[in-house]
Amino acid sequence: MGHEYVTAVDDDGEPRFLRVVSKRARAKLNAITARKTRPPKQSARPLAQLRAWWMASAILASGVAADIITSLLEHARAAAAAIRARPPPWSNSAWRPSPSPRPCS
Structure with a gap:
């Protein structure tokens, strides 16, 4: 080209x-x-089907047992949910923005 x-x-x-x-x-x-x-993209697949394929390929590629991979995924999801549920650090009442300066007279 x-x-x-x-x-x-x-x-x-x-x-x-x-x-x-x-x-x-x-x-x-x-x-x-x-x-x-490039070849055309394949048709869209349901997310549940993709996750099942990804898990199967991870098990085959890593040689780790399926129950260990499942427990690791559950742990990661729980940790992510706990982080999302936590309020942001700037939302506590101890922090206050500084007052704006008074205009000069």
């Missing part, structure tokens, strides 16, 4: 050689090339 862009032809049919391809043009060419050369 870059070579085709650099050796494009103008409106009169004469070859036009560009010495430098700008970063913006290169980014656009990369995006076009990616769309043309």
Whole structure:
């Protein structure tokens, strides 16, 4: 794509050689090339099915027992829920914003 862009032809049919391809043009060419050369995405799968596949592949790849992986996941979910339930540190009553300065007279 870059070579085709650099050796494009103008409106009169004469070859036009560009010495430098700008970063913006290169980014656009990369995006076009990616769309043309990549295979189409598969159809969407339900999240529950994906999680089951991911767990099965983790068990097969790691060799760790399924019950250990399940308990680790449960522990991680519980820890994340506890963090989300905790109030933010700036919400306690000990912190107060400083008063705005008085206007000069």
